[in-house]
Amino acid sequence: WLAALQARGITDLDKVHVEPWLAGINPPHMPTGRVIRAIAFLHEHPDDNYYARPIEGLTAYMDADSGEIIVEDHGIVPTPTEAADYAAQFQNEFRDDIKPLDIAQPEGPSFEIDGNLIRWQKWSMRVSLNAVEGLVIHDVRYQDGDRNRKVFHRMALSDMVVPYGDASPLHFWKHAFDAGETSLGHQANSLALGCDCLGEIVYLDAVMLQNNGEPRIIENAICTHEEDFGILWKHTNVFQPELPPEVRRSRRFVVSCVHTVGNYEYGFFWYFYQDGTIQLEVKLTGIIGASALHSGTDFETSPQVGPNVTSPIHQHLFCVRLDPALDGGTNSVIETNVEVDSEGAHPYGAGFRAVATPLTTEQQARRVIDPATSRTWKIINPNSHNAMGNPVGYKLVPPSTPTLLPPDESPAGRRGGFARHNLWVTHYDENEHYAGAGPFTNLHPGNRVGLPSYAAADRSVDDTDIVVWHTFGVTHVPRPEDWPVMPVEYVGFTMMPTGFFDQNPALDVPPSGHCSS
Ligand code: CU
Numbered sequence: 001w002l003a004a005l006q007a008r009g010i011t012d013l014d015k016v017h018v019e020p021w022l023a024g025i026n027p028p029h030m031p032t033g034r035v036i037r038a039i040a041f042l043h044e045h046p047d048d049n050y051y052a053r054p055i056e057g058l059t060a061y062m063d064a065d066s067g068e069i070i071v072e073d074h075g076i077v078p079t080p081t082e083a084a085d086y087a088a089q090f091q092n093e094f095r096d097d098i099k100p101l102d103i104a105q106p107e108g109p110s111f112e113i114d115g116n117l118i119r120w121q122k123w124s125m126r127v128s129l130n131a132v133e134g135l136v137i138h139d140v141r142y143q144d145g146d147r148n149r150k151v152f153h154r155m156a157l158s159d160m161v162v163p164y165g166d167a168s169p170l171h172f173w174k175h176a177f178d179a180g181e182t183s184l185g186h187q188a189n190s191l192a193l194g195c196d197c198l199g200e201i202v203y204l205d206a207v208m209l210q211n212n213g214e215p216r217i218i219e220n221a222i223c224t225h226e227e228d229f230g231i232l233w234k235h236t237n238v239f240q241p242e243l244p245p246e247v248r249r250s251r252r253f254v255v256s257c258v259h260t261v262g263n264y265e266y267g268f269f270w271y272f273y274q275d276g277t278i279q280l281e282v283k284l285t286g287i288i289g290a291s292a293l294h295s296g297t298d299f300e301t302s303p304q305v306g307p308n309v310t311s312p313i314h315q316h317l318f319c320v321r322l323d324p325a326l327d328g329g330t331n332s333v334i335e336t337n338v339e340v341d342s343e344g345a346h347p348y349g350a351g352f353r354a355v356a357t358p359l360t361t362e363q364q365a366r367r368v369i370d371p372a373t374s375r376t377w378k379i380i381n382p383n384s385h386n387a388m389g390n391p392v393g394y395k396l397v398p399p400s401t402p403t404l405l406p407p408d409e410s411p412a413g414r415r416g417g418f419a420r421h422n423l424w425v426t427h428y429d430e431n432e433h434y435a436g437a438g439p440f441t442n443l444h445p446g447n448r449v450g451l452p453s454y455a456a457a458d459r460s461v462d463d464t465d466i467v468v469w470h471t472f473g474v475t476h477v478p479r480p481e482d483w484p485v486m487p488v489e490y491v492g493f494t495m496m497p498t499g500f501f502d503q504n505p506a507l508d509v510p511p512s513g514h515c516s517s
Contacts (some may be wrong), residue, residue, distance in 0.1 A: 004073045015043040016051040018264065022171050023061070023180045023475035025411045029070060033063035036441065039170050042079055042288075049484055051263060052084035052309060056292035059169055073399055077294040080308035084484035103199035109252060111280060113202055114226040115308055118224060120253040123272045124148075126484040127255055129206035129221055132434075133157050133321075134184040135257040135268050142276060144501065148254070150328040151278075151394065151500075157184065157268065158321035158469065159224055161416035161452070163406045166301040166312035174314070175412035178261045180434060180441030185468050188221040196258060197223040209271075223256045228455055232506055248509045250274065263287040268490075275506040276497035279395075282318060288478050289314065303478050311478035317404060317419040319435040319451065322468040323428070326392055326500065329385035332464050333359045333425045335378060335396070337373035360462040361457040365425035369398045373463055377423050378498055382463050387502040392488045395498040401472040414446030419471045426454045428465035435469060439486075 002013075023035040038060040041050035042287050061070045065403050083090070092238040113119035118125055126138040136156040144437060146448040149444055161173040178184055186208050193201055206221035232250035267283035289401050291297070293308045294350035334356045339353030358367035359377070369375055380393040404419035406412040416423070418435035426432060435451040437444035448456070474491050481487065497505070 001058075001060060001069075001071045005055075007057075007073075008055065008076055008079060010042065017041045017043055018060075020062075020420050021174065021262070022176060022316060022442060024175050025415075026443055026445075028174070030061050033065045033068070035261070036064055037173065037403045044083065047087065047089070048083060048089075049085045050384075050390065051096065051287050051290050052082060052306070052308075052484060053079050054170060055079055055289045056294065057169055057481050072169065073440070077292045078308075079290050080306075082307045082309075083487065084306055086485040091395045100158065102296065105200040108333055108416075109200040109202065110251075111202075111226065113204070116204070116467060118253075118255070118378060120226065120272065121251075121274060123253060125255075125272075127156055127204065127224075129185050129208075129218070129257065130156065130189060131183050131185040132159075132179050133189065133210055133402040134179065134259060135255065135270065137270055140272075140278070142505075144505065147502075150325045151326040152323060153239065154321075154323040155270070155278075155280075158319045158320055159418065159430055159434060159441070160316065160318045160473070161404070161412060161419055161436065162314055162316050163404065163412035163416065164289070164314040164316075165405065166291070166298070168312065170291055171289060171302075171312040173411070174289070174312075175406070175416065176261070177415070177436045177441050178259075178266065179277060180436035182261050184259050184261070184266070187261050188218050189258045189260060190218055191223050192218045197225050197254075199225050199227070201225045212358065226251055226253050226256065229273070232509060233504065234386050243389070247511070248506065250510075258283075260286070263289065267454055268500060269492075274509050275504065276501060278495045280320060280469055281490055281492035282473075283467070284314075284316060284474070284476075284491070285486050287481050288476075288486055289390070305331065305480050305483040309483065311482065313475070313477055314473045315402060315405060315419075315473060317402070317416070317473035318491075319373070319418045319469055319471045321433065321435065322379075322380045322470065322495075323394075324394070324468060325380040326394060327404055329381050329383050331466050332380050332382050332463050333365060333389075333423075333461065333466065333468060334378045334393075335367060336376050336378060337370065339373060343428075349403065358462065359425055360460060361367050361425070361458050362426055362461055363458045365423065366421040366455060367423040368403055369401060369422045371400055377468070379466075379468060384497050387396050388499070392500045392501050394421075394495050394500055396468065397469060397496060398470065399472050401491070402475045403470070405473070405475065411446070415444060415450075417452035418450055418469065419442070419473075420452070422471050424451055424455055424469040424471075425461040426467050426469065427457075427459035427461055429454070432467070435471075438512075 042053035057074040122143040133156040140152040159180040194330040203220035204222040229250040234247040235246040258267040265286035271279040378395040451506040
């Protein structure tokens with residue numbers, strides 16, 4: 001290691017930052033043992049952004065059981081010398097045209113917290129922070145008139161995979177499971193008022209069990225607050241101009257958590273709306289992976305993002321485990337595709353219709369998105385009916401999202417099979433919580449484990465206790481604007497009540513009372 005550094009002209013070891021990574025699978029020359037891979041970066045001074053200076057071509061493997069270390073030198077590439085600092089102390093000037101924007105709630109927020117039970121308007125839920133899954137939302141209910149209606153029993157990320165598509169020695173092996181391997185909950189930030197969350201905030205602490213058996217309190221790990229979210233609904237009656245326009249402001253309740261996993265940040269934001277909509281938004285930020293630009297750089301897999309820095313292409317695929325309990329009973333899932341009508345069905349031949357297909361078995365219920373047919377998946381309770389006599393439902397509206405790109409036989413493909421489909425539905429089993437390589441993901445070779453193995457049983461998922469799994473995310477092709485720190489990129493999905501209520505449940509939201517022209 002020292003010789004390899006020396007060959008690169010690096011003699012001051014204080015300037016070398018070594019970053020441990022989970023190895024993914026055991027590499028061929030370390031077939032057993034708890035292996036950690038290491039890559040390294042160079043500091044110019046202690047406070048700078050060392051990610052700007054990757055020490056290209058040099059990796060090390062450590063067996064944490066035996067202490068054995070193997071160093072691999074794939075050839076010398078000059079280390080970039082440019083600074084790429086993002087911290088405030090390194091900025092020469094700040095824009096000076098920002099006026100204060102204060103959120104004031106003089107009567108306090110409109111939610112109450114009792115332990116981990118939260119009540120906000122008609123919603124209630126419990127929240128917790130799980131060591132692996134991060135933020136967990138439990139027992140989600142909506143007060144509908146005199147009925148306290150259960151919607152979801154539990155909602156949380158199950159696992160995620162971040163496969164890299166670049167063949168360079170610093171990156172080809174990377175496919176991080178930031179929940180299953182890295183224990184997302186342990187990486188939760190302590191949040192700061194006015195920075196991470198704005199307005200009337202109530203923070204909740206979380207307690208994590210450390211490796212030594214001692215508890216560790218993460219203060220302000222979970223942020224709860226409410227936000228104005230623009231227009232909830234509006235209509236202007238143009239034929240009766242004497243009537244005032246009817247408009248309601250939308251308010252949403254936010255439960256959020258931000259995690260730092262090495263170079264990267266993930267924020268998980270659950271939103272609850274007054275019209276019964278539930279949304280999960282993941283915010284991706286932090287520092288992208290870096291390589292030193294060299295004559296062999298393949299820009300299709302490692303686009304240039306800075307003067308001498310490129311960044312490997314990769315995916316972030318999140319698998320959320322949703323345990324529905326619409327009106328507390330057994331549930332089913334129906335896929336809807338909007339298809340062009342058959343000839344003769346419409347006077348102008350211009351018809352199209354929403355065609356519903358029940359997904360009744362675990363194998364049939366493995367689905368991918370289809371934006372062209374506006375494909376959605378509706379969770380229903382076949383035994384609970386709305387005023388129209390139809391089963392009550394919530395439809396899952398997926399984002400425009402990729403599936404896993406590495407093939408089945410690759411390490412990421414064997415371990416991240418959950419990301420092969422955007423939808424899975426399984427029969428509930430209390431032991432089936434881990435979409436990735438099961439409860440012990442770290443260094444698990446994959447295959448016949450996790451969500452694909454759960455669904456392999458091909459159980460019935462019709463009118464029974466089901467779990468709905470949704471895999472969504474982004475394929476991240478880095479851009480110069482992502483460097484040296486990445487502006488938040490958003491990805492997520494929405495669950496809209498679809499016949500769960502008999503009409504718009506937000507007619508009772510009062511007018512704001514201070515509209516003026
Ligand atoms: Cu990314």
